[in-house]
Amino acid sequence: MAKNLIEVKDLKKYFKTSHGMLQAVDGVNFTIEEGKTLGVVGESGCGKSTTGRAILRLIEPTSGEVYFDGHDVLKFSESELRKARKEMQIIFQDPYSSLDPRKTVMQIISEPIKIHRLIKNKIDLENRVLELMETVGLAERLINTYPHELDGGRRQRIGVARALAVNPKFIVCDEPVSALDVSIQAQILNLLKELQGKFNLTYMFITHDLSVVHHFSDYIAVMYLGKIVEKASAEELFKRPLHPYTQALLSAVPIPDLSERKERIILKGEVVSPINMPDECRFAKRCSYARDECRSHTPELREVYPGHFVACDFPLKG
Amino acid sequence: MKDNDLIINIENLIVHYETEEGTVRAVNGIDLKMKKKRSIGLVGETGAGKTTTALAMLRLIPDPPGVIKNGVIVLNGENILDKSVKEMENIRGKDISMIFQDPMTALNPVFTVGEQIAESIMLHEDVSKKEAYERAKELLEMVGISGNRANEYPHQFSGGMRQRAIIAIALACQPKVLIADEPTTALDVTIQAQVLELINDLMEKHETALLMITHDLGVVAEVCDEVAVMYAGRIVEKGSLEDVFNRTKHPYTEGLFNSLPNIKDRKAKLKPIPGLMPDPTNLPIGCAFSPRCPYANDICREQKPVPRWISSTHMVECSAYDDPSFHIARREK
Ligand SMILES: Nc1ncnc2c1ncn2[C@@H]1O[C@H](COP(=O)(O)OP(=O)(O)OP(=O)(O)O)[C@@H](O)[C@H]1O
Ligand SMILES: Nc1ncnc2c1ncn2[C@@H]1O[C@H](COP(=O)(O)OP(=O)(O)OP(=O)(O)O)[C@@H](O)[C@H]1O
Ligand SMILES: [Mg+2]
Ligand SMILES: [Mg+2]
Numbered sequence: 202m203a204k205n206l207i208e209v210k211d212l213k214k215y216f217k218t219s220h221g222m223l224q225a226v227d228g229v230n231f232t233i234e235e236g237k238t239l240g241v242v243g244e245s246g247c248g249k250s251t252t253g254r255a256i257l258r259l260i261e262p263t264s265g266e267v268y269f270d271g272h273d274v275l276k277f278s279e280s281e282l283r284k285a286r287k288e289m290q291i292i293f294q295d296p297y298s299s300l301d302p303r304k305t306v307m308q309i310i311s312e313p314i315k316i317h318r319l320i321k322n323k324i325d326l327e328n329r330v331l332e333l334m335e336t337v338g339l340a341e342r343l344i345n346t347y348p349h350e351l352d353g354g355r356r357q358r359i360g361v362a363r364a365l366a367v368n369p370k371f372i373v374c375d376e377p378v379s380a381l382d383v384s385i386q387a388q389i390l391n392l393l394k395e396l397q398g399k400f401n402l403t404y405m406f407i408t409h410d411l412s413v414v415h416h417f418s419d420y421i422a423v424m425y426l427g428k429i430v431e432k433a434s435a436e437e438l439f440k441r442p443l444h445p446y447t448q449a450l451l452s453a454v455p456i457p458d459l460s461e462r463k464e465r466i467i468l469k470g471e472v473v474s475p476i477n478m479p480d481e482c483r484f485a486k487r488c489s490y491a492r493d494e495c496r497s498h499t500p501e502l503r504e505v506y507p508g509h510f511v512a513c514d515f516p517l518k519g
Numbered sequence: 520m521k522d523n524d525l526i527i528n529i530e531n532l533i534v535h536y537e538t539e540e541g542t543v544r545a546v547n548g549i550d551l552k553m554k555k556k557r558s559i560g561l562v563g564e565t566g567a568g569k570t571t572t573a574l575a576m577l578r579l580i581p582d583p584p585g586v587i588k589n590g591v592i593v594l595n596g597e598n599i600l601d602k603s604v605k606e607m608e609n610i611r612g613k614d615i616s617m618i619f620q621d622p623m624t625a626l627n628p629v630f631t632v633g634e635q636i637a638e639s640i641m642l643h644e645d646v647s648k649k650e651a652y653e654r655a656k657e658l659l660e661m662v663g664i665s666g667n668r669a670n671e672y673p674h675q676f677s678g679g680m681r682q683r684a685i686i687a688i689a690l691a692c693q694p695k696v697l698i699a700d701e702p703t704t705a706l707d708v709t710i711q712a713q714v715l716e717l718i719n720d721l722m723e724k725h726e727t728a729l730l731m732i733t734h735d736l737g738v739v740a741e742v743c744d745e746v747a748v749m750y751a752g753r754i755v756e757k758g759s760l761e762d763v764f765n766r767t768k769h770p771y772t773e774g775l776f777n778s779l780p781n782i783k784d785r786k787a788k789l790k791p792i793p794g795l796m797p798d799p800t801n802l803p804i805g806c807a808f809s810p811r812c813p814y815a816n817d818i819c820r821e822q823k824p825v826p827r828w829i830s831s832t833h834m835v836e837c838s839a840y841d842d843p844s845f846h847i848a849r850r851e852k
Contacts, residue, residue: 244707245678352795353565382564382734387778389793409707412737414782416789421610424845453712456782459764467716468709471677 205255205268206371206403207233212265214248214255221477225251226262227427230502233420235370238397240418240435242411242450244472247424249407251469251497253373256405258282259288269371272293287317289328289365289413292357294376300348300356309359310334313366335360354385361392363504371403379408390417411454424477426483432475433509443505443516482513490515526695527576527615528580529592532590534571534580541800545571548589550826553696558722558729560683560739561627562775563749566796569732570620572749573698577617578607594696615653616694617700618685620732625685626673631685633659643692658687661782679710686717693725700732701798715742719822728733736775741762748772751797751807758833768835770812774851803839806838814847 214226241249255262258274267274269285273357277285290313293299300309310330320326331341337358348356357377364372374393377409378386390413396402408414414421414435421438423431423446432446442448449466456463470487482500485491494514502512534546546568553559561569574580576592578599591598594614594647602610619625627635638732640646648656656666662683664676673681682702689697699718701786702710719742722729732745739746748756748771756769767773781787784833794811797803806824809815815837824838839845 244709354795383562383778384792385535387789387793388793391789391791411708411781412782414783416785416787439782440783449709453708455711455715455735455741457740457764457776457779458782459735459740459760461782465712465716467712471679471710505828506679 202432203234203236205232206235206270207239207405208266208268209252209256210268212252212255212267213263214251214260215263218476220474224427224475224478226255227475227478229265229424229427229429231422231429231432233371233403233405235403236397237419238406238417240408240414240421241424242408242414242421243424243449244409246426246472246474248427248475249409249424250375252424253291253375253405253407257286257291257373259291283317288369289371289373290367290369291375292360292364292377294379296408297353297380300359300510302347302349305345305347306330306334306339306351306359308515309348310362310366313363317367319367324492329366330362333366336365336396337362337397338388350459352385353381356387357381358383358392361389361396365396365400369401371404371405373405373407373446375407376409377406378413379410386413393417411451412456423450426472426478428483428499428512430484430512431510431511432502433506434442437506437509439480441506441509443509443511444484444513445488445490445517448517490517521776524555524557525552525557526594527551527562528591528593529572529576529583530591530593531559532572532575532592533588534568534575535586535588536584537586537798538584538701543584543799544802545585545752545799546575547802549752549754551747551757553583553619553728553730555695555727555728556722557745558731558743559745561730561732561747561749562734563774564734564737564796566799567603567749568752568799569749570700571752573617573700573730573732573739576696576698577611577615609643612639612689612694613692614694615696615698616689616692617698618682618689618700620700620704625688626681628673631670631672635817636669636684636688639688639691643736646790654691659684661721662687679706679713680715682710683717684707686714686721690721690725690727694727695729696730697722698730698732701734702731704733704740711738718742725766736764736779746774751799751802753807753836754834755808756835758830762830762833765769766833767838767847767849768829768833770814770839770847771807771808773847774811775848776849814845 209231212229216223216225253427256267302393307330310333311326314320339358378389406417415514418435422429422436425446431447443450449468452466468487480499485495500512500514502510504510529551531548532546533548536543592600630708636658636746637651640651640654656669659669664683676757703714747754749773756772775813777790792811797807805820805822809819819838824836826834826836828834
């Protein structure tokens with residue numbers, strides 16, 4: 202078995218707000234094997250991006266442990282962190298706002314190389330940028346263009362090239378295709394898959410699109426209001442959702458196939474912000490199966506089938 | 520189809536935006552019929568001309584730079600392109616209503632949600648302020664929001680509630696035609712499911728004709744009876760849901776389906792359409808899809824394809840079918 206490149210233990214990130222403490226990420230645990238993809242799904246505000254950013258220490262976690270290749274990232278000094286950043290990169294959702302509009306493609310892609318002082322010679326640097334552009338499928342002639350001159354798909358390719366520039370081992374992909382049209386989305390997903398095979402990359406793949414995550418991930422973690430409510434291999438999760446929330450979420454996905462008509466579970470109510478959460482199941486308010494016990498404590502994530510974890514005291518029959 | 524079920528008939532609609540960089544050929548001659556109680560999904564990628572088509576139906580194309588160059592849009596037997604500005608104001612909201620693409624801009628932040636719904640009722644019906652406000656509360660209830668929240672401001676509503684309120688406004692005067700431009704794109708799936716169910720229920724109740732604009736083929740499969748696939752300002756394939764989903768004919772439609780992850784087989788490789796949509800200021804001479812089309816031949820590159828009816832319901836615009844033995848790879852279901 203491959204080693205765990207990423208190990209996250211009881212990660213928490215709280216934000217102080219005027220209404221109280223917002224528990225954006227509240228005790229999250231997972232591991233990602235080297236060369237594999239963990240998909241993280243859930244609705245807006247459930248804490249996906251905050252989890253990804255906290256792992257990379259782009260924001261400081263409130264508490265917890267994050268091991269990268271056996272080392273606790275949260276204990277790193279400034280200089281250790283800088284070195285680790287070379288190994289751990291992020292690709293953002295919005296190719297429009299995540300690229301500096303005043304910089305050319307050359308400047309954007311070479312930036313991390315310069316920060317980490319990997320290549321000093323100008324010609325070597327340009328060659329490296331051209332090589333990266335080729336890797337992600339950007340034509341050479343675009344090297345001196347600005348992001349606004351390019352379409353969304355090409356901008357996202359720049360984001361991928363920039364992340365790859367320093368030969369990372371681990372990449373957090375935060376909704377990398379959500380802003381793109383389906384035909385372009387498929388181009389980028391194929392590219393990310395191909396790069397993973399080529400460089401043995403490990404991905405944390407954040408999305409709210411369930412059909413994309415199913416296609417792209419080896420394992421999937423479903424988040425709800427700051428907690429992982431279910432975790433399993435992609436196949437297992439789709440075949441046998443055990444948490445009432447996962448089941449509702451899967452049933453709500455519109456399927457573009459007329460032979461796959463299914464009964465939808467329409468959830469009542471809306472996702473709220475996880476502020477001053479009481480000690481109860483966070484989904485209980487919207488759960489049609491909720492009982493009194495569900496409101497008396499927070500259910501822990503436990504293994505129900507081998508490799509299949511659920512945080513529900515009364516999981517559905519698989 | 521009974522003729523009196525026909526509510527909207529669009530013929531050869533052409534819309535350009537005349538900008539400094541050139542003429543954007545946004546809509547290039549489209550025909551579309553809408554019938555009572557029927558819903559059409561208008562699908563296509565960014566820039567295909569979906570919103571422009573909808574705005575033309577309401578005569579809301581920004582002018583300048585937008586110009587309706589040609590076409591007729593017949594509503595109740597009359598061409599709305601001949602209507603005066605005043606007459607159009609009456610048609611909007613009463614006959615044709617639209618849920619706009621950006622839900623944030625559709626509500627005014629300084630008025631309560633109830634006031635805004637009442638306002639749109641008073642615009643078209645001769646009722647007192649008090650009556651209109653009562654109706655507004657009923658409408659909120661109808662879309663699943665408690666009537667006593669009518670006195671709240673938009674920012675006090677969640678995204679899903681705001682979208683429901685917008686639907687309530689659009690339906691305030693029971694329009695014959697509802698245009699919904701990406702009504703659920705900004706919403707989470709569980710909320711999307713709520714809103715789609717709401718739209719379905721309301722259509723049934725009020726016999727509304729629906730034009731559902733979306734890029735999500737899954738949403739089309741859930742709510743629409745018919746589909747029109749748009750590419751570079753043309754409708755390239757149109758038909759019943761079964762025609763387009765199960766008997767796909769156009770290579771572009773095939774490409775859209777092939778780009779989507781297969782829910783039954785997660786390992787199946789995605790087959791994206793190579794390349795990009797052509798620049799609408801500089802469209803190819805022949806078929807606009809030919810530069811990306813795996814089946815394109817010289818005729819495709821040189822001549823504009825013409826609509827071809829495969830059955831009484833199914834139209835495809837693709838010159839490759841000049842060869843009777845031509846077929847795409849996507850197998851019939
Ligand atoms: N800097 C911050 N200050 C206060 N609250 C924050 C901050 N960043 C995030 N939050 C809150 O933390 C919660 C989790 O946010 P996060 O961005 O991680 O969600 P997400 O799952 O990525 O959602 P989306 O799908 O919308 O991107 C939300 O309630 C959000 O409002
Ligand atoms: N006000 C405008 N001025 C100039 N060009 C415009 C204007 N509005 C739209 N266009 C152009 O017209 C074409 C069609 O745009 P339209 O908004 O109708 O597309 P759409 O299919 O609705 O796309 P999306 O899925 O992104 O909403 C695009 O090339 C667009 O850039
Ligand atoms: Mg996010
Ligand atoms: Mg649009």
